[in-house]
Each structure stands twice: as C-alpha cells, then as structure tokens.
Amino acid sequence: MTTDNASARLATGADLKSSADAAAPAATSKKRTRATRAMIDRYHWLELVGIYIGIALFLFFILAPFIEGFLVSLKPLGLLFSTPYSFWPKNGSFDAYFSMWQSVPMLGLYIFNSFFISTIITIVVILVVVPAAYAFARFPFAGAGMLLGGFLAVNMFSGAVLLIPLFRLMRTLGLLNTYWAMIVPGAAFLIPSSIWLLRTYLMRIPRELDEAAWVDGASRLYTLRRVILPLAMPGIVVISIMTFIGAYAQQFIFALTFNSKSEFMPLPIGLFAFFGKQEVVWNELMAASFVGILPVMIVIVFLQRYLVAGLTAGAVKQ
Amino acid sequence: MTGTRNATLFAFALLAPALIYILAIVAYPLVDTVILSFTNAALRPTYDWVGWANYQKIFGAGNFTEVILRTFIWTFFSVSLKMILGTCGAILLNAAVPGQALFRILTMPPWVVPMAIGIFMWGWMYNGQFGMISGMLQNFGLVDRPVAWLAYGNTAFWATIVTDVWIGVPLVTIYLLAAMQSIPKDLYEAAWTDGAGRFYRLRRITLPLMVPALMTMSLLSLIATFNSFDIIWILTQGGPSGSTTTMIIDTYKTAIGSRKYGEGAARAVVICIFVSIFCIVYFRALRKLSGSAAK
Numbered sequence: 001m002t003t004d005n006a007s008a009r010l011a012t013g014a015d016l017k018s019s020a021d022a023a024a025p026a027a028t029s030k031k032r033t034r035a036t037r038a039m040i041d042r043y044h045w046l047e048l049v050g051i052y053i054g055i056a057l058f059l060f061f062i063l064a065p066f067i068e069g070f071l072v073s074l075k076p077l078g079l080l081f082s083t084p085y086s087f088w089p090k091n092g093s094f095d096a097y098f099s100m101w102q103s104v105p106m107l108g109l110y111i112f113n114s115f116f117i118s119t120i121i122t123i124v125v126i127l128v129v130v131p132a133a134y135a136f137a138r139f140p141f142a143g144a145g146m147l148l149g150g151f152l153a154v155n156m157f158s159g160a161v162l163l164i165p166l167f168r169l170m171r172t173l174g175l176l177n178t179y180w181a182m183i184v185p186g187a188a189f190l191i192p193s194s195i196w197l198l199r200t201y202l203m204r205i206p207r208e209l210d211e212a213a214w215v216d217g218a219s220r221l222y223t224l225r226r227v228i229l230p231l232a233m234p235g236i237v238v239i240s241i242m243t244f245i246g247a248y249a250q251q252f253i254f255a256l257t258f259n260s261k262s263e264f265m266p267l268p269i270g271l272f273a274f275f276g277k278q279e280v281v282w283n284e285l286m287a288a289s290f291v292g293i294l295p296v297m298i299v300i301v302f303l304q305r306y307l308v309a310g311l312t313a314g315a316v317k318q
Numbered sequence: 319m320t321g322t323r324n325a326t327l328f329a330f331a332l333l334a335p336a337l338i339y340i341l342a343i344v345a346y347p348l349v350d351t352v353i354l355s356f357t358n359a360a361l362r363p364t365y366d367w368v369g370w371a372n373y374q375k376i377f378g379a380g381n382f383t384e385v386i387l388r389t390f391i392w393t394f395f396s397v398s399l400k401m402i403l404g405t406c407g408a409i410l411l412n413a414a415v416p417g418q419a420l421f422r423i424l425t426m427p428p429w430v431v432p433m434a435i436g437i438f439m440w441g442w443m444y445n446g447q448f449g450m451i452s453g454m455l456q457n458f459g460l461v462d463r464p465v466a467w468l469a470y471g472n473t474a475f476w477a478t479i480v481t482d483v484w485i486g487v488p489l490v491t492i493y494l495l496a497a498m499q500s501i502p503k504d505l506y507e508a509a510w511t512d513g514a515g516r517f518y519r520l521r522r523i524t525l526p527l528m529v530p531a532l533m534t535m536s537l538l539s540l541i542a543t544f545n546s547f548d549i550i551w552i553l554t555q556g557g558p559s560g561s562t563t564t565m566i567i568d569t570y571k572t573a574i575g576s577r578k579y580g581e582g583a584a585r586a587v588v589i590c591i592f593v594s595i596f597c598i599v600y601f602r603a604l605r606k607l608s609g610s611a612a613k
Contacts, residue, residue, distance in 0.1 A: 041414040047516070054410045058403070059424050062488065065428060065439035068450045085453020114432075117428055128339055131332035139329035146439060147333070147602065154344050156597045158545035160566050164573045165350035166343070188343035220328050244586045245430050252434045252548045257574055268434030272552065275438055282442055289435045296430050304423050 066293075072095070073286035080282055095203045096287040103284050106262055110270035111292060117182050117266055118247040125185045125194055125243045126236065132191075133198035134224055138210065148199075151192040158183055160253055170258050181258035182251065182266065201235030202228065233241050238306050241299070248296060267292045324483035336413060351590070354583035361577045365453045366495050372584035381560070382568075386588075391562040393543045399483045400539055401532065404490025409520065411491065412498050422495070430487035437475070437552045471561030474554050478562050481549050486542070490535055498524060530607045537600040541593060565589050 043051070072080060074092035101107055135141075136148055150255040159166070166185055167176075175181045205228060213223040229236075259265065262273075271292070274285055355372055359365040376382045404529045411422055428436055446466025455461045467477045501524065509519050547566045550556060551559035556571060563571070569589060573582025 010439075043413075043415070048415065051410060051413045051415055054406070055415075055421055058407050059408060059421065060516065061403075062416065062425055062428060063482065064450075065436060065443060065484070068443055069439040081448055085448065085450070085457060087450070087454070127336045132336035135329040135332035139332075140522050141326040141329045144329075147337075151336075151340065152601075153597055154340055156541050156593050157348065157590065158547065158566070160540075160545060160547040160570060161593070162344065162347040163570065164354060164579050164583050164586065165347035167574070168350070169343075169347060170578075185343055191340060195336060220325075224332075235587060251432060253551075256551075268432050270510060271438065272434060275552070285438060286347050286442070289438055292435055293427075293431045296432075297427070298514050300322060300423060300426050300430055304426070 001258055039075060053166055069247065069286045069289060070252065073183075073283055074292055075283055077281065081132060092232055097291070098285040099287050101283040103281060104270070104274060104288060106265075107291075109263060110265055110267040113179075113264060114248060114251060114266040114268075114292065115295075117179060117186065117251065118184050118244050119168075120179070121187045121190065121247040122240055122244045124183065125190050126240060128187075128191055129198055130196040130229070130232075130236065130237065131224070133202055134228060136195065136199045137202035138207070148196070151195055154189065154192045159189055163253070163257055167257060168253075175258075177259050177261045179264055182255045182264075185254050185258075186247055186250065190243050190252075194243055196230070197242070198235055198239050202232055205231050213281050241306050321610060348590070352582045352588050354580055355587045356371045357580045357583075359579040359583070361579075367581065368580065373551050376584055376588075377582065380475075382585075385563055385565055385568050388561075389544065389566075392475065392562075392564055393540060396479045396482045396486070396543045396546075397536060398538045399479070400486040400490050400543075401536055403483065403487050404494055404535070405528075405532070407487065407491035409499055409524070410496035411495055422492070425491055427488070428485050429492075433548050434552060435484060436485060437481060437549055440484070441468075441553055444477050468554055469558060471558055474562050478550050478553055481553065482543060482546055483499055485549065486539060490539065494528065494531055496530055501527050509536070533603055534600075537596065537603060540597050541600070543595070544589075544593065565592075 034151060071087065071089050071092075072092065074089040075095050076091065076093070076095070079086070079090060104110075136144060170176050170181050170184075175184065209231070210223055213227050214220075218226070243309075251268050252272075255266050255269045256272070259269075262270070263277050267288075271288055274280070274288075326592045333585055356369060357365045358368045358371075386395050402413060407425065411418065411425065444452075444467040446464045446469060449467075451467065452461070452465045456464065465473065505523050505527075506519055509523060514522070545566060547570065548565070550562050550564060550567050551570070554562045555568040565585065566589065569582055569585040572585055576582075
C-alpha cells in the first residue's frame, strides 16, 4: 500500500488537468448558478435515507477495527477470553493503559523511536527534495522529462523486492542494527513523490520573480534561498506533513529486517514481538496501539486540510 | 535567463543529492538483485556464478507457478474490491448532505495510522474463539460455532484480501472524490435543466468523466497490491500451509528466512519483471491521457 499512496499523489496532476481546463467558464452568471445548485442538491427524503445508510455502512467498514480495538483496550482480560462474545465492555476500565507500561517496559522508548525515525526521515527528504524540485520546476535541461519519469518509477518497486541487496549494502556500510538502517532506505522511497508534488507547487510561483532577482544581480543560489523558499513554504509544509505521516505509517519491513536491537525498534515492531507471543495480552496490545495512533489522529483532525491539499495538489489548475 | 550551459550545471548541482541518493539506495540494489540472481550467494562471504541455475530451480520446482497464479488472483480480487468500494465511497461522500466534511475525515484513518497497528486490530477481529467477526456472526446466528478465519487456507486467503482492501480504500476514495469534484458543475446544471435525473447524471456525466482517474488509480493500486507485504506477513506469514504465500512473501522467506540470497534474488527478479510490465502500461496510459488532455 505504501507505494500506492505516494504514486497516487503524483498521478493526480496528470489526469485531472483535462477536467480543470474546462472549468473556466463556470464563473459566469453566479447568481443563477447558485440558485440552480441549491435545487440540484435538494434531495428527496428517501434519497437522503439511502445516502446516509450507504455512508454508515461504508464508515462502519472503515472504522470497525478502531471501535473494536478501543473497546478491547477497555475490557478486562477475563471478559475478553470468555464466550459468548460481548461487544460492549462490561465493567470496562482504563487499567490496560496503566499496566501496559509494566508489561512492555520499553513502550515509551518504542514510541520515541517511531517519532525520532520519522522526524529524521522528514528532514532528510526535505533537504534532498527542495533543490531537486526547484531544478525540475525551473530549468528545462535535456533529459529532465526522462529523469522525472525515472524518479516516478522508483515508487513502483517496493522495498521488499530490494531487501537482499539493501541488506548487504547496510551490512557493508556498517549500518545494520542502528537507526540509520531504518532511516536511509525509508527516506529513499519517500523522495520521488515529494519531488513531484513540490515541483508542481513551485511551477505556480511566477517565473518573473526569479528574473527580477536575476536582473537585480542576485545569484541563483541567493534567488532560491531568499525569493523562492519563503514563497514555497506552504508547499514545503504540506510535503513535510505527508512525508512524516508516510514515514510513521510505513515503519515495518526495514525495521523488521535490518534491526534486531530492541532499543532502536519503532512502535510497530516493538508491538509485533508482543503480538507473536503465545499468550497475547490483547487489551494491553490494543491500549498500546491506541497510544501509538493518537498522534496521527490529532494530525488528521487539525491538518486534514493540508492532507487533502497534498493529495489533490496537482488537480489545481496551473 | 542567460547562460544555458551554466543553468544546466546549476540544475544538476541541485539535483545531485536526490540523484545520488536514489542511485545508491534504489538503482544499485536493483542491479545487484539481477547480478545476485545468477549466483549461489548465501550467508557465507564468497559465492560463485551459477548461470541460469536459480531460475531453472525455481521454475522446475512446480510450486513457483502456483505462487505466481495465487499472487495474481489475490491481487485481482483485492484491486477490484478496492476500486468498487472506493467508487461507491466517493459517490456517497460527494453527495451534498449535512455532515459531509466529518464523513470525509472519518474515511482517512486506515490510510494514515501505522499500517502494522491497523493489521494487529484485524488480527484480533479474525480470532476464532473470541474475535469480533466470529462473535458477531454467532450472536446473529449466522454461524453455529466459532470460525478461526486465519486457520484455514480458504478463509485466510479472503481475510488477508479484506484487510488489504481496508487499508487501500481510503486513498482510492479520496483520490476519486478529488477527481469527481473537478468535473465542471455546469455540465450537471445543463443536464438538470434538460430534466436529467440523479442516476442519469451519474451514469452519463460522472462515470464517463471519471474513466481516466479510475484507470490511473487501478494501475497504481495494482502495482501496490502486487507488492503488498506487511498485511500477509503479520496476519499469516504466508500460511496456513502456503495458502497466502504471494510472490513477495515467497521471496522474503527464501532470502531472509532461509538466507538463500541467490535464489531469493531470482524470485525478486521475476517480481521486478512483472512490476516493470505494469509500469510500462501505466506510463503509456499516463501519456495517452495527458495527450488527449492537450487537444
């Protein structure tokens, strides 16, 4: 799924352009349009019921694991392992949220590691992507199109396919069992989509600004730093959020294969060891999972606008 | 700007970090995989060139073609379900009803939370004795005894597909929703003025204009699903008795599990060939679509 996310963001630009082009005459006779729209969007009550039932079923599928996971974290273990199944936690409590810190003594460290790895990946990606995206946006050098396509193709190969040589590479570089074994390959697969996204954003900044700075005698590097970067900040923020969430969501295969030291494990791998045990303490596992999920949930609620903006960046008419 | 050669040099200087990074971490390993597939590399430091022996071995063993076939069936069902559910979701979320903004936010969680954690939750739901799915079905009287979904080949195969669909659907939905919203509103208004009903507008305006987006998303989804690893590894590790072993899982087991790097690399090369074919189709489609947009 990981590559899916990344490349889909890229693709948005290419195929939505056609429909965006046709949108131009929509500005005419606004008043009449609004009245028509209100009438188009008026639903018969039966249609409304149908739509809400549809949405409820759809969201049930999406949210069921979270609801069940949360209820499980509230249930005492005795109730969990009893039949018949009961959906509601009778005499539920938040005990698991306290006892889990004893059962998984490194839990705090796992959560820290997850954040740490994602943060460093985000920094690495931004440092590499900003100049590259600027180059693609402003300099139509020979082979630019092919190179951009080459970057895009990186998204099609998952890390899992390249695991053997990557393992050997990490071993040669002496990075096995360090944070870098998870950061270096993790960042590589997040770079291409970010280049694509930021390039689209930078192309919307008027070229005249660069030229004006050039005429005033500013060097190319100065122009990038003092003219373009401040204007590109919103775009860079979107990319940072997308990269961080991507890095946070994808921590699994590299951490599973390239690191065996528990002090460097990110949360998913730390919990996976817990998951593999003969007697799984499910309520604590779910409680720990929710603590790990919480930060991204907060991000979705507050930065939802940016997420959608990132996804649909290419859809805006240039 | 002046100085084309100078500008090109500057552009390459800006590109250098990204280019070197990708060459070292993605391109070099890709080449190394192909080279290793012709050797008998294993845990020991030295290895020899063995020619096509690895390929003869994996295609001769018989179960490899079975694995390829299984991967395609698994991918086919997963991608189809993602696309169908995603399209339905996008149409529903596009309806101008109160609560629309909230519903859109609620669609996102499976996409943004750590994948592994979402899969742990499914792992519990599939639990036969105490899990939610088996429990609910029993409470409603649809099954008469506990069903351990991950313990039987058939059910495990479908259980992993359902979880894969769950993780993929939010992205498909939000992507298709964005495409749907960029369809010019006047088209709907003109059709409405001419007396076209809601379903007629959906069938004759929305769906035809969505074809490019649907095609792009299907191909991207196909590539991602084909490469899916985490879900199967966490839920079943390819079991029971190989019934959920897809090509990626098979490669991982050979290479990392049994430390047969050479043979694992040969299996990885076969995956790469399939992915490259999908990739070519994808780029062709993309070029065709942007070509028709330019007209």
